[in-house]
Amino acid sequence: xxxxxxxxxxxxxxxxxxxxxxxxxxxxxxxxxxxxxxxxxxxxxxxxxxxxxxxxxxxxxxxxxxxxxxxxxxxxxxxxxxxxxxxxxxxxxxxxxxxxxxxxxxxxxxxxxxxxxxxxxxxxxxxxxxxxxxxxxxxxxxxxxxxxxxxxxxxxxxxxxxxxxxxxxxxxxxxxxxxxxxxxxxxxxxxxxxxxxxxxxxxxxxxxxxxxxxxxxxxxxxxxxxxxxxxxxxxxxxxxxxxxxxxxxxxxxxx
Numbered sequence: 076x077x078x079x080x081x082x083x084x085x086x087x088x089x090x091x092x093x094x095x096x097x098x099x100x101x102x103x104x105x106x107x108x109x110x111x112x113x114x115x116x117x118x119x120x121x122x123x124x125x126x127x128x129x130x131x132x133x134x135x136x137x138x139x140x141x142x143x144x145x146x147x148x149x150x151x152x153x154x155x156x157x158x159x160x161x162x163x164x165x166x167x168x169x170x171x172x173x174x175x176x177x178x179x180x181x182x183x184x185x186x187x188x189x190x191x192x193x194x195x196x197x198x199x200x201x202x203x204x205x206x207x208x209x210x211x212x213x214x215x216x217x218x219x220x221x222x223x224x225x226x227x228x229x230x231x232x233x234x235x236x237x238x239x240x241x242x243x244x245x246x247x248x249x250x251x252x253x254x255x256x257x258x259x260x261x262x263x264x265x266x267x268x269x270x271x272x273x274x275x276x277x278x279x280x281x282x283x284x285x286x287x288x289x290x291x292x293x294x295x296x297x298x299x300x301x302x303x304x305x306x307x308x309x310x311x312x313x314x315x316x317x318x319x320x321x322x323x324x325x326x327x328x329x330x
Contacts, residue, residue: 076284080112084285088292089299091127096134096261096300097312098319099238101127105289114282120167120233121279125272126289130297131265137301141258148214148249149259153266155224160267163231164274170232180324187239187320191313215248222248223263230264231271238264239320253309 076084087108091101102123109119135142142149214220222244230237241260242253249256275281307315 076112081284081288083108084112084288085292088126088130088289089296090292091289092130092133092293092296093300093303094296094319095127095130095238095264095293096137096297097257097304097307098316099241099260099264100236100319100322101130101293101296102233103236103322109285112285114285117167118280118282119285121272121275122282122285123289124164124268124275125281126286127293128265128268128272129290130293131261131268133294133297134300135258135261135265135297137298138254138258138261138305141252141255141305142262145255145259149262151214152220152223152259152263155220156227156230156263156266157270159224159227159229160231160270161274163228163233163267164271165231166228167232167271168278180328184320184324185243187243187317187324191317215245219244219248227263227267230267236320237267239316242316253312254305257304257312 084105087105091105093101094104095101105123105127106119109123110116114122223241226237226240226244229240238260241263242256245251245256245259246253304312
């Protein structure tokens with residue numbers, strides 16, 4: 076790897092760490108860069124998964140104020156993320172590399188629609204609860220657990236845009252602010268990346284230079300993302316999610 080390729084990977088790590096903390100989809104920045112350096116797709120995927128862990132952790136730390144009071148919710152949903160992440164990692168080593176190419180753009184598009192409609196959906200759900208005299212489940216219940224588990228299977232397989240899917244599911248099923256849900260999303264992404272990378276350590280090849288460059292870059296980017304993301308009002312954050320998600324769909328379709 077040349078010095079210029081190393082700088083490109085490092086810069087991609089910073090960018091991915093930043094965008095992952097705010098929204099997600101950082102893999103759509105790093106993955107093409109890693110392929111351009113000559114890495115095989117599977118090696119690039121597993122190196123990317125390990126390298127972006129510090130960025131997810133850094134972003135979660137940056138959102139620690141929004142995580143207050145959510146311990147039980149995070150622990151429960153992290154179980155779904157861990158189970159889904161390991162299943163996705165296993166699929167990556169057994170299925171062809173193109174297995175999810177058709178469904179991923181559809182998933183991301185559906186997630187974007189849900190993010191845009193989330194305030195309206197939340198109001199409709201609240202009106203129904205008021206009529207029935209019921210309260211929102213504090214951690215989303217079995218429906219959210221199942222949805223996040225399935226999203227985490229995809230996350231363990233590829234990770235691109237998984238954050239958008241997480242936010243759309245939590246936005247529909249949890250009665251909470253978008254910023255607090257974003258904080259939970261960062262923890263779940265860290266869980267998925269960590270559990271998938273732990274599995275890959277035993278069954279796949281890494282490029283450790285790439286891992287180190289991404290790790291340092293994404294950790295720096297995670298702090299940038301937290302500083303930026305926490306200052307965005309809900310409407311602006313939702314707008315950023317839509318823009319990033321749309322770019323992700325276009326890139327996925329053109330690959």
